Amino acid sequence: MPGSTTTTSGVARLAVDVGLPLVTYYSLHAFGVSDRVALIAAAVAAGGRLLWEALARRRVTWFAAVMLAVFGAGVLLTFTGGDARMILLKDSVGTAMIGTVFLLSLLGREPFTLSSSHSWRPGQAEQLAALYGTVPGVRRAFRMTTLGWGLGMLGESALRVPLIYLLPVEVMVGLSSALMIAVMATLTAWTVGYLVRSARRTPQLRVLLPTGRGSVR
Structure with a gap:
């Protein structure tokens, strides 16, 4: 079905934007590569994805740009010294940057979730932008x-900081990643639930749901 195909394609693009640098980072870590080298490789992966999208599709993939900023900040933090807890703070810096980008986007023309929808709904970017400007429920x-x-x-960023200094480093290394995954999974579930409820009042939002069908009106 067209709706399902578009959704699957969009989710795949978003998964590459976010997953490529993360897989690069954690895979290298699993093979014993240093944190600094793994971070640099992840930043290169995110930068490569951003460049490919810019050249091939002539647009910026915002999630790829954010992931590049996150891992770039992590690389810079590794040069602050050999303190393992300071290096662990890179995760908090990264998620704080992401959160700040989301909130600051509310001051601009497009909130970040609308901008990011261009990655997983590229064929409907103009229609979604038009709906955002004309339908209060969509906005x-x-x-x-x-x-x-x-x-x-x-x-998530604020919660991690005290844990870094209260718990042993070896515990926090695994817990930091688990915390990020848990928060993102929770936010994803909340977003889907929120859109399902909102679509009952605003039918135009159904196109954003995984089972969305038909054209945007």
Whole structure:
């Protein structure tokens, strides 16, 4: 079905944007590569993805840009010294940056969830932008999901900082990644649930759901 095909294709693009640098980083770590080299490789992977999209599709993939910024910040932090806890802070810096990008986007023309939808709904970017400007329910949904992700990422960042100094480093190494995965999974589930509820009041939002069918009206 066309709706399912578009959704699958969009999710695949988003998975590459986010997953490529993460897989690069954790795979190299699993083979014993140093944190600095793994971070540099992840930043290169995110940068390569960003460059490919810019050249092939003539547009910026915002999630790829954010991942590049996150791992770039991690690389810079590794030069601050050999303190393992300081290096662990890179995760908090990264999620704080992501959260800040989400919240600051609320001051611009497009909230970040609308901008990111261009990656997983590229064929409907103009239509979604038009709906955002004309349908209050659509505008509220994009702004609320952007706000939720921004606050969630900042909350995750703030929670990690005291844990880094309260728990042993060897415990925090695994817990830091688990915390990030848990928060992102929770935010994703909340976003889907929120869109499902909102689509009952605003039918135009159904196109954003995994089972969405038909054209945007």
